[in-house]
Amino acid sequence: MRKLLPAMFSRDVCGDLPPLARIICVGRQDCCQEDFLNTVSTTSKPHIKSPAVTAENWERFTKRIVYVSLNATESGTYAPLVEALRADPAITRVYYLATPPHLFAQICDNLKENGLATPNSRVVLEKPLGRDLASAKQINAEVGEVFSESQIYRIDHYLGKETVQNLLALRFGNILFEPLWRREWISDVQITIAEKLGVGNRIGYYDTSGALRDMLQNHLLQLLCIVAMEPPTSIAPDAVRDAKLQVLRSLKRFTPTTLAQNIVRGQYRAGHVDGKPVPSYRDEPDAPQHSRTETFVAMKAEIDTWRWAGVPFYLRTGKRMADSLAEIVVRFKQIPHSIFNQPTSSFQPNSLVIRLQPDEGLRMNLMAKTPGEGMRLKPAELELDFRETFKMPRMDAYERLLLDVLRGQLTLFMRGDELEAAWEWVEPILNNWEQDDSAPLPYSSGTWGPAAASALIGRDGLQWREEA
Numbered sequence: 001m002r003k004l005l006p007a008m009f010s011r012d013v014c015g016d017l018p019p020l021a022r023i024i025c026v027g028r029q030d031c032c033q034e035d036f037l038n039t040v041s042t043t044s045k046p047h048i049k050s051p052a053v054t055a056e057n058w059e060r061f062t063k064r065i066v067y068v069s070l071n072a073t074e075s076g077t078y079a080p081l082v083e084a085l086r087a088d089p090a091i092t093r094v095y096y097l098a099t100p101p102h103l104f105a106q107i108c109d110n111l112k113e114n115g116l117a118t119p120n121s122r123v124v125l126e127k128p129l130g131r132d133l134a135s136a137k138q139i140n141a142e143v144g145e146v147f148s149e150s151q152i153y154r155i156d157h158y159l160g161k162e163t164v165q166n167l168l169a170l171r172f173g174n175i176l177f178e179p180l181w182r183r184e185w186i187s188d189v190q191i192t193i194a195e196k197l198g199v200g201n202r203i204g205y206y207d208t209s210g211a212l213r214d215m216l217q218n219h220l221l222q223l224l225c226i227v228a229m230e231p232p233t234s235i236a237p238d239a240v241r242d243a244k245l246q247v248l249r250s251l252k253r254f255t256p257t258t259l260a261q262n263i264v265r266g267q268y269r270a271g272h273v274d275g276k277p278v279p280s281y282r283d284e285p286d287a288p289q290h291s292r293t294e295t296f297v298a299m300k301a302e303i304d305t306w307r308w309a310g311v312p313f314y315l316r317t318g319k320r321m322a323d324s325l326a327e328i329v330v331r332f333k334q335i336p337h338s339i340f341n342q343p344t345s346s347f348q349p350n351s352l353v354i355r356l357q358p359d360e361g362l363r364m365n366l367m368a369k370t371p372g373e374g375m376r377l378k379p380a381e382l383e384l385d386f387r388e389t390f391k392m393p394r395m396d397a398y399e400r401l402l403l404d405v406l407r408g409q410l411t412l413f414m415r416g417d418e419l420e421a422a423w424e425w426v427e428p429i430l431n432n433w434e435q436d437d438s439a440p441l442p443y444s445s446g447t448w449g450p451a452a453a454s455a456l457i458g459r460d461g462l463q464w465r466e467e468a
């Protein structure tokens with residue numbers, strides 16, 4: 001209601017849906033078409049950002065919608081879906097499983113049993129895609145018995161964000177960066193996804209997941225892959241996914257000792273966000289009083305390749321932070337020698353800041369001469385604001401990814417082996433935390449997390465960007 005239907009609406013108004021496209025909404029509730037459309041109108045419509053809803057475009061959109069009631073786990077109840085799909089067997093079918101992951105396999109089996117898993121079908125899987133390596137493997141194997149890999153679209157909505165694709169454009173559409181994009185010239189990389197939001201009404205899911213599973217295993221690692229991957233031979237799905245897989249497989253494994261030194265986990269306590277008081281994680285409605293679920297993770301990761309050996313990648317994510325932002329900061333090394341009348345230490349090393357949220361853009365920090373007499377150099381910025389530069393309507397990540405599914409473009413979706421490699425790398429961390437009875441470090445809501453996160457990066461003589 002919040003993401004998918006608004007995304008379909010926007011694409012429909014922009015003329016991207018085929019004329020005969022239908023949206024079959026499937027739920028357990030026995031509800032008539034009219035009541036369902038009323039729910040869509042009250043629940044979904046408010047989440048549409050653009051284009052503006054008019055009586056005419058809304059009517060055209062809702063004419064595409066059909067509501068079908070069935071019990072996903074009972075194959076015998078699928079008849080209404082079979083009926084709804086009978087009219088156009090040759091048309092591409094996209095089954096979007098916005099369900100808990102333990103239902104994926106059974107739904108796929110039931111689709112098959114009812115003759116609905118046709119060769120022209122695609123299946124979209126929403127995260128969480130498992131909760132550890134074993135469950136991810138199981139999902140891959142079970143869904144793989146019904147659909148081939150080229151029919152499976154594993155969504156990570158971060159890959160649908162404009163700036164992530166722009167990072168590909170920046171790295172491989174310009175000659176400027178690639179020669180410098182390596183250990184000889186880059187000192188460190190920071191990737192942060194911070195949210196002011198708390199856990200909201202998702203405690204049931206979140207408390208069994210935590211920030212490592214919810215954000216790091218997928219979104220942060222995907223961003224890391226795009227920053228660190230070798231140039232793929234083309235933008236074709238397997239070329240890009242092979243390059244990302246290589247990064248995941250080259251991540252240095254943590255041992256219990258390196259893990260304790262290089263990872264900080266935290267949990268928010270009461271505090272103030274935007275001047276308003278907010279409760280502690282453990283006081284959120286229905287939260288377990290002694291929950292040890294982390295709402296914050298910061299870590300120092302390393303990639304064991306010729307290109308990256310010794311370059312720290314600092315990853316950080318958290319809820320109830322001081323600000324909502326997602327950004328990648330690539331910091332270059334210090335100049336080797338100053339020819340000016342100021343010491344080398346007064347030169348701020350160059351950095352490239354790639355912002356995904358709240359605004360989208362790139363900023364290159366350089367040293368420049370201050371105007372006037374004498375030769376004084378100071379930090380200055382080269383800024384590329386995508387909104388200003390390209391005055392075009394934006395597409396939400398879900399809109400872009402849904403269109404890619406309809407068009408059969410797999411590049412921005414994770415392949416099964418990528419998913420497993422990401423779980424394989426985080427699994428020792430999960431196991432260690434499970435066996436360890438210490439709790440995550442507390443941090444006040446509205447801050448940048450536990451002080452230990454600053455100490456983690458401070459040990460290397462560095463600071464998180466907002467502290468610099």
Ligand code: BG6
Binds near residue numbers: 157195215
């Ligand atoms: C989701 C997580 O995948 O991403 C949420 O489950 C998180 O916990 C969200 O809030 C963040 O996405 P975005 O696009 O709002 O940064």
